[in-house]
Amino acid sequence: MRLFQLAAAVAAFSFAISPAIAAPHDNDPVPPFKIGEGLYYVGASDITSFLFVSKAGMILIDGGYESTAPQILANIRTLGFDPHRVKVLLSTHGHLDHAGGLAQLKRETGAELYASAEDGALMDRGGKADFGLGDAAAYPPVTPDRGVVDGQKISLGGWTLTAHLTPGHTRGCTTWTFPVTVAGQVRQGLLLCSNSVLPMYRLAGKESYPGIAADYEKSYGFWRSAPCEVFLGSHGIFFNLTAKRQALAAGKADAFVDPEGCRAWFDKGYAAFHAELARQQAAAKP
Numbered sequence: 001m002r003l004f005q006l007a008a009a010v011a012a013f014s015f016a017i018s019p020a021i022a023a024p025h026d027n028d029p030v031p032p033f034k035i036g037e038g039l040y041y042v043g044a045s046d047i048t049s050f051l052f053v054s055k056a057g058m059i060l061i062d063g064g065y066e067s068t069a070p071q072i073l074a075n076i077r078t079l080g081f082d083p084h085r086v087k088v089l090l091s092t093h094g095h096l097d098h099a100g101g102l103a104q105l106k107r108e109t110g111a112e113l114y115a116s117a118e119d120g121a122l123m124d125r126g127g128k129a130d131f132g133l134g135d136a137a138a139y140p141p142v143t144p145d146r147g148v149v150d151g152q153k154i155s156l157g158g159w160t161l162t163a164h165l166t167p168g169h170t171r172g173c174t175t176w177t178f179p180v181t182v183a184g185q186v187r188q189g190l191l192l193c194s195n196s197v198l199p200m201y202r203l204a205g206k207e208s209y210p211g212i213a214a215d216y217e218k219s220y221g222f223w224r225s226a227p228c229e230v231f232l233g234s235h236g237i238f239f240n241l242t243a244k245r246q247a248l249a250a251g252k253a254d255a256f257v258d259p260e261g262c263r264a265w266f267d268k269g270y271a272a273f274h275a276e277l278a279r280q281q282a283a284a285k286p
């Protein structure tokens, strides 16, 4: 594929993922900052990455695009941490804009990469043969060292992160939950994989993959019942990253504590999912 075609495919892809923002502005550098005790934001303007710091080492979740990885590494250093202290590399899902940088991050940190079976296989294929995107959103392949199953706990230092398989957006989409201290209070954190239904996804008739609609339904069952006080996600737009970053900088220490925003996001998403499902079911009728 020629370069401009690839760029167009990538732009169309990221636009499809976050239609409310202009694609070129999801990957702008932003300064890293502290969200809670030992929890830091090290991602780009909308494409996120989170660093969990402990005396025993660090956990990093998500690698952004291939071009985000150098930003993430620079952000970790800006905070005064050595990237070699990243021992565990985790992921929300295997799409280009979150897994594109994982190969470089794994190489440069020496961390072990954990991923669900389905999205780990997608990463191993460098994003190719995706059920919705085909080969249009390829990235440097990376092979996970370890698997992740539903309910698995990953502990390092004082951190314990729990994996929740929430398929639909990808077949192995993984939402992470963890306790985190913010402004002196222990809160329940939730890092959302993604609940979006991409425009090319088929939920009725011949489904994009067998069971995709049932998967979304089940994932919403988890999302809508899970404790969620510190709401985070693979895209900043899910949880109002920019506004919260500004509020934090202005002195609101608990800017990222937002259980109402979390609930509202999943209520809105659930309604949109059902509207799209009904539309596709009606269109699929002979």
Ligand SMILES: [Zn+2]
Pocket (backbone or CB within 6 Å): 017, 093, 095, 169, 194
């Ligand atoms: Zn995605």
